[in-house]
Amino acid sequence: MKEKLILFFLILFINSYFLFAQNSAYLIPRQIFVGDKAALVLPLPAVSQNKTDIILTPQSDYMPKDPNIDFHRVILEQRTAGSRLLIEFTAFVPGVIELPVIEIEGEYFTGLTITVNSIIDESSSPVLSGAASTLAIPGTAFMIYGFLTIIIAFFLLIILFLFKGRSLFNDTMEKLKRRRFFNSIYKTEKKLRKAVLKGVDKRIILDKLSDEFRIFLSFLTGNNCRAMTAREFEQDDNNSIFLSPFFRSCDNLRFSGTDIQSENITRLLDDLLRFLFELENKQAAVLTANPEGVKLPVQETSAAEGNTV
Numbered sequence: 001m002k003e004k005l006i007l008f009f010l011i012l013f014i015n016s017y018f019l020f021a022q023n024s025a026y027l028i029p030r031q032i033f034v035g036d037k038a039a040l041v042l043p044l045p046a047v048s049q050n051k052t053d054i055i056l057t058p059q060s061d062y063m064p065k066d067p068n069i070d071f072h073r074v075i076l077e078q079r080t081a082g083s084r085l086l087i088e089f090t091a092f093v094p095g096v097i098e099l100p101v102i103e104i105e106g107e108y109f110t111g112l113t114i115t116v117n118s119i120i121d122e123s124s125s126p127v128l129s130g131a132a133s134t135l136a137i138p139g140t141a142f143m144i145y146g147f148l149t150i151i152i153a154f155f156l157l158i159i160l161f162l163f164k165g166r167s168l169f170n171d172t173m174e175k176l177k178r179r180r181f182f183n184s185i186y187k188t189e190k191k192l193r194k195a196v197l198k199g200v201d202k203r204i205i206l207d208k209l210s211d212e213f214r215i216f217l218s219f220l221t222g223n224n225c226r227a228m229t230a231r232e233f234e235q236d237d238n239n240s241i242f243l244s245p246f247f248r249s250c251d252n253l254r255f256s257g258t259d260i261q262s263e264n265i266t267r268l269l270d271d272l273l274r275f276l277f278e279l280e281n282k283q284a285a286v287l288t289a290n291p292e293g294v295k296l297p298v299q300e301t302s303a304a305e306g307n308t309v
Contacts, residue, residue, distance in 0.1 A: 027115075032114075039086055097116060209269070214226045
């Protein structure tokens with residue numbers, strides 16, 4: 001009878017110990033809301049020696065089930081310094097919820113409860129929060145400020161063009177015209193030099209040289225040089241030293257009636273080429289120092305560009 005009494009008190013002590021342990025369970029974090037991931041820690045008595053942790057996962061057969069709770073893991077830690085049971089979960093309903101019976105390593109844990117708070121304050125009527133602010137796409141600020149910079153730069157360029165763009169445009173067009181005139185006479189000089197080597201009639205070459213050079217001077221100066229004689233070119237103070245002797249030599253060969261040597265035509269072409277180089281460099285220097293110093297005529301094309309020998 002005495003042994004039965006001792007066994008009764010021993011069982012009562014153990015049950016009361018476990019009941020105290022289960023009542024001392026606490027939450028991490030202390031306050032949880034619907035949808036929060038939390039852990040319930042239940043302290044347990046120490047064991048005589050450390051043991052390997054026992055872990056239940058959703059794939060385990062003894063994993064607890066509850067329609068309002070999603071259990072992630074159940075871990076039983078057995079240590080000599082003190083054991084504990086960890087229950088990781090997520091609750092989806094507010095209020096005081098009693099966990100289902102947990103069976104692990106032959107032991108049953110019951111009477112565990114958790115308190116889940118509602119996100120909506122019960123003292124006020126449920127009201128939906130306002131719309132969330134729009135999320136900025138990465139690089140949006142760069143695109144906006146870059147676009148504004150381009151617009152501002154565009155308007156500045158328009159203003160600059162209104163003040164200085166016209167004169168700059170006219171100067172550029174004058175240089176392009178002058179470049180085209182010189183390219184035309186350079187091509188003519190090369191064609192005539194090739195004609196001399198091919199044995200073309202020398203008087204035809206001289207006629208072409210005289211006509212095309214006069215056309216070039218007409219476009220370049222704005223004066224009608226096509227009907228000018230060699231003597232009339234002496235009125236040009238700047239180029240009379242070359243132009244008058246050049247056309248006089250050309251006319252003497254054309255109308256002398258004697259046999260024309262190729263060397264004479266080649267010498268005229270060399271003089272022409274040398275004169276063109278000097279004239280081009282001189283006018284380029286004048287245009288650089290004073291863009292208004294050289295005025296080109298209005299004509300757009302030269303007959304020398306379309307003629308061949």
